[in-house]
Each structure stands twice: as structure tokens, then as C-alpha cells.
Amino acid sequence: MKLWRYATLLCLILALLWSWREPLASASTQARCVIFTETAEDGGFTVCDDDQAQFLSAYERWGPSQIGYPLSRRYEQEGFLMQAFQKGVMQWWPTDQQVRLVNLFDQLHEDGFDPLLADYFQTPPQLAADAAQGDDFGQIVAARQALLDSRPRLRDFYFANEEALTFYGLPTSPVTDQGNHVAIRLQRTVLQEWKEEVPWAKAGEVTVANGGELAKALGALPPAALEPLPWAQLPAATPTPPPTPAGTLYLTFDDGPDPENTGRVLDILDRYDARATFFVLGRSAATYDTLLTDIYARGHGLGNHSWSHPMLRGTSFQTFANEVQGTGNLLGDHNSWCLRPPYGEMDSATYSNAAALGYQIVFWHTDSWDWRRPGVAAIVSNVVDNVFPGAIILMHDGAGDRSQTLEALPQILQILTERGYRFEPICR
Known part of the structure; x- marks a missing residue:
């Protein structure tokens, strides 16, 4: 290629x-x-x-x-x-x-990516090269820029940039309706005007597509160049963590919703005025969708944990997208656009695939190891002995017997609340 x-x-x-x-x-x-x-x-x-x-x-x-x-x-x-x-x-x-x-x-079009761009990234197809009107260079520019006229906000956004031709290039498609937004393709990017509010934009706002992320997800960039330099090969640097409100912890629950466990977890959280994020599986959410409504109504967040809990690391982009988008469609307006890959298995492609679909990956800092069923005391200790302000805690409300989790959770909440911690959703 x-x-x-x-x-x-x-x-x-x-x-x-x-x-x-x-x-x-x-x-x-x-x-x-x-x-x-x-x-x-x-x-x-x-x-x-x-x-x-x-x-x-x-x-x-x-x-x-x-x-x-x-x-x-x-x-x-x-x-x-x-x-x-x-x-x-x-x-x-x-x-x-x-x-x-x-x-x-233009290059993605030339290399045959238009069907994938349309199916997964709501990118309009590119006009044929002979659709340019006129032989004069100025006529071509004017005709292409006129494609923006049907959507004043897109047109105004484009021309507000004094170097629009440099940054965006010329339009290469008409404005097309993509459901919750309209889009126009350009030589170097895609402009999107949102008809309704989404996590990254308000209704009426114009955004610029992450073209580099899309190219990476499609396999159109050299794989060797995508590998980051290890810390040993970088000059000394200390990553700066994002700011976190003092005394805040983030409980997360994976693998639900579950008809036996999720409701009981919600009741326990209510008793301690605690909020959490539930990373759900599509196959379970499709069956127990009323639990999704209950989770959100009680002030908790909903995240994406794939459809069927496969290993996403090393899969094709199409497989990745099918697993993630199926669950995302079920979450609908409650989708927080947070993704936790099953097993916590990730590589650089996992990050780029998630970003290309609009998701942010959320890992964890503190593992309760409750999925191993090590005993209630061990689960409690695994959490309360290993937290710090801003820590994301991993627990489970689905995929089997969670009786130990249900017994440990009140103790964890009691101990950490007495230490002055509060619990908020990491995604909402």
C-alpha cells in the first residue's frame, strides 16, 4: 500500500x-x-x-x-x-x-478505503476527479468551496480559518446527512456539524475529524513507526497525572449487568451515597436492558466492555468495531464513550482503534481480584490497602458467583468512607 x-x-x-x-x-x-x-x-x-x-x-x-x-x-x-x-x-x-x-x-480514497470510511466513520464518499467544474484553477477552487454553501455553519467554520486551504484543503464531497450530524469531506479532513448533543460536541457545533487516528485504525500508517519510544530511549520526563478532586475514588464494575447481582450492588452503593461506573457487556445488556436504565437513573455511569468479552488486542479493526459499536448502540444516550477492553489486554492498536470510534480507554489502579473469589477478607484488603486519591478500583458484578463481592463491598465502602473518601463515577 x-x-x-x-x-x-x-x-x-x-x-x-x-x-x-x-x-x-x-x-x-x-x-x-x-x-x-x-x-x-x-x-x-x-x-x-x-x-x-x-x-x-x-x-x-x-x-x-x-x-x-x-x-x-x-x-x-x-x-x-x-x-x-x-x-x-x-x-x-x-x-x-x-x-x-x-x-x-485523498490518499485514503486512492487506496480504496472509502467503504470502510463510510461504514465505520460516517465519511462521505469522494466526488470523482472529473466532477471539478472548469479548467481554470480559480474556477475549480470556487466550485469546490461552493459545496459548503448548503450549510452556513460549516461554511463559516471553514472560512473563519484564514489558512483553510492549507489546513483543510478543498471540499471533495457535498454535505451529506449522517444521522446525528452532517459532514463534508475535504482533502485533508472531514468537517462535522452536530444536529444533537454528543459527549464531545454540543448541538450546532462544528468539529474536525481525527484523520490521523482514522488512518492508523485502518492500517494506512507504517506499523513500525507507530511503536512509541520506550522510556529508556527518551530524555528524562515525568508524566503529569490529570487533576483529581481530593479524596475521590472511582469504583468500577465489569461484566454485567446481571439479574442476580447488579441490583444488589446498586442497593449497597445507595446506602453509602456512592456512585460508580458499570462497564457492561452487550450480550448481557441486550437481555437485561432495564438494569441499564436503573444504573443510570441512580446516578452511575455506563461504560463499554465489548459485546462478548473477547480478547480485543490483536484483532482486526472490523472485529474491534463490531464488538464495541454493538454495545455502544445499546447504551444509546447513556453511553459515556468510555471503553475497558476485556482482560485489560491492550496494545497501541487498541488505543488507536478506540480513539477512531470516539472512545477513551479506562484501565484501573487497584484490583480487588474478586473474580478469583479469594475470600471476603482478601477482597477487602486488596482494595483498602492499595487505594490513593484518584484511584480507579476494579470489581465485578457479572460473570458468575459474586457473593464474596457483595459481602465485601459494604465493608470496603464503610472503611474508605470513614477515611474521608467519596465515590464518584469515572465516566458518566
């Missing part, structure tokens, strides 16, 4: 004329790097300015709100140095020492 091939002379012209230009590098540039850990399971990615390329200066100009965080190391593709980010791919042109953004969605 050659994702970065330029298919037509027009694409080359657009890349040349509408590139994002950076100052020329000096003959010898002192290396300057920043470490990013946001998309790495373990370790991180560096973005650098050096004698080979000046990606860091480009990143500092655009910022994470426009390009996202790095998804890859640098890699070479057809004579160019590349680096993938959540929202796009940077490309270094040595001939004039400039950074350009790849026409990512």
Missing part, C-alpha cells in the same frame, strides 16, 4: 500552492525536541527540529487543538520524512525545506 502517492497533477499543484510554509532551516540546526506521552501506552513520541526536518516549529505554530498529539515516530515514505498526528500527517519537503500537510483523505 502506498498511502502517500499523488494520483493526479492537480493534487500535486494543490500541495505546492497550498502548503503550510515554514521558514527555511539554517545549514546546521541545533536539535530541539519535545516529548509527548498522550497517545502512547508506554513511553512516548518526540517532535523535533533538527538538520533533517523542522516538525516542532510547525507543531508549535499550529498546536494540539489543530493537529492533535503525535501518533508516530518520524518515518520515511517515498523519499519524504513524515510524522503522523491525531488530526493529520506532516511531510517535510527537503527541496525547499518546508512542512506540508498530506492530502490524507
Whole structure:
């Protein structure tokens, strides 16, 4: 697969004329790097300015709100140095020492990904190349930009960016209805206007698709480049944990809902004014959907634990999406867009697949080991002896006999409440 091939002379012209230009590098540039850990399971990615390329200066100009965080190391593709980010791919042109953004969605079209983009990412199909109106370059630009006119908010968002051609490219589809939003495809991204509120956007808001994440999920980026640098190969750095309200713990329950256990867990939580997050299996939720309503009505969060509890690590994206989206559809408006992969088994592809579907992965800090049924005292000790402010606690309300969990839970809540902790849902 050659994702970065330029298919037509027009694409080359657009890349040349509408590139994002950076100052020329000096003959010898002192290396300057920043470490990013946001998309790495373990370790991180560096973005650098050096004698080979000046990606860091480009990143500092655009910022994470426009390009996202790095998804890859640098890699070479057809004579160019590349680096993938959540929202796009940077490309270094040595001939004039400039950074350009790849026409990512043009290349995904060329490499045959349109059916998957439509099925899983609500991406409109690309217009045929001969749909461009006129032979004059200015006429082509005007005709393509006119595709935005049917949706004023999309049009205004596009033109509000003084470098729209640089950042987005030209529209390559009409505006299409995708259910809860309308979308228009561009050379380098997809713009989405939301008709109803979703976890990441309010009704009427316009968002920019994470094109780099989509390309990663589709297997369109070099696998070796996606492996983060281990900590030993990175300059000294300390990841900064997210802020957590003092004295807050996050109880989570996996593998439900269960008709014997879930209701009893909810009653115990009510007695201690505790809130939790339930990571549910689709196959159980489909049968006991009234429990989902009860969980949410009592102030708890609902997360996604797949449909049938398979090992998601190492599966194809299609299998991953089928498992996750089936459960997500059942959760409906109560979906918190939090995902916990079964068995806690993850790799870098798990993260990118989840992100491509709009999910954030939630792991845990403190394991009760209740699934082993080690005895009530052991479950209590495993939790109360190993928590700290902000800790996410793993327990189970489904998949078998949970009598020990039900007996241990009140003791855990009593002890930790007396220590001054409160319990909130990590996802809601």
C-alpha cells in the first residue's frame, strides 16, 4: 500500500500552492525536541527540529487543538520524512525545506478505503476527479468551496480559518446527512456539524475529524513507526497525572449487568451515597436492558466492555468495531464513550482503534481480584490497602458467583468512607 502517492497533477499543484510554509532551516540546526506521552501506552513520541526536518516549529505554530498529539515516530515514505498526528500527517519537503500537510483523505480514497470510511466513520464518499467544474484553477477552487454553501455553519467554520486551504484543503464531497450530524469531506479532513448533543460536541457545533487516528485504525500508517519510544530511549520526563478532586475514588464494575447481582450492588452503593461506573457487556445488556436504565437513573455511569468479552488486542479493526459499536448502540444516550477492553489486554492498536470510534480507554489502579473469589477478607484488603486519591478500583458484578463481592463491598465502602473518601463515577 502506498498511502502517500499523488494520483493526479492537480493534487500535486494543490500541495505546492497550498502548503503550510515554514521558514527555511539554517545549514546546521541545533536539535530541539519535545516529548509527548498522550497517545502512547508506554513511553512516548518526540517532535523535533533538527538538520533533517523542522516538525516542532510547525507543531508549535499550529498546536494540539489543530493537529492533535503525535501518533508516530518520524518515518520515511517515498523519499519524504513524515510524522503522523491525531488530526493529520506532516511531510517535510527537503527541496525547499518546508512542512506540508498530506492530502490524507485523498490518499485514503486512492487506496480504496472509502467503504470502510463510510461504514465505520460516517465519511462521505469522494466526488470523482472529473466532477471539478472548469479548467481554470480559480474556477475549480470556487466550485469546490461552493459545496459548503448548503450549510452556513460549516461554511463559516471553514472560512473563519484564514489558512483553510492549507489546513483543510478543498471540499471533495457535498454535505451529506449522517444521522446525528452532517459532514463534508475535504482533502485533508472531514468537517462535522452536530444536529444533537454528543459527549464531545454540543448541538450546532462544528468539529474536525481525527484523520490521523482514522488512518492508523485502518492500517494506512507504517506499523513500525507507530511503536512509541520506550522510556529508556527518551530524555528524562515525568508524566503529569490529570487533576483529581481530593479524596475521590472511582469504583468500577465489569461484566454485567446481571439479574442476580447488579441490583444488589446498586442497593449497597445507595446506602453509602456512592456512585460508580458499570462497564457492561452487550450480550448481557441486550437481555437485561432495564438494569441499564436503573444504573443510570441512580446516578452511575455506563461504560463499554465489548459485546462478548473477547480478547480485543490483536484483532482486526472490523472485529474491534463490531464488538464495541454493538454495545455502544445499546447504551444509546447513556453511553459515556468510555471503553475497558476485556482482560485489560491492550496494545497501541487498541488505543488507536478506540480513539477512531470516539472512545477513551479506562484501565484501573487497584484490583480487588474478586473474580478469583479469594475470600471476603482478601477482597477487602486488596482494595483498602492499595487505594490513593484518584484511584480507579476494579470489581465485578457479572460473570458468575459474586457473593464474596457483595459481602465485601459494604465493608470496603464503610472503611474508605470513614477515611474521608467519596465515590464518584469515572465516566458518566
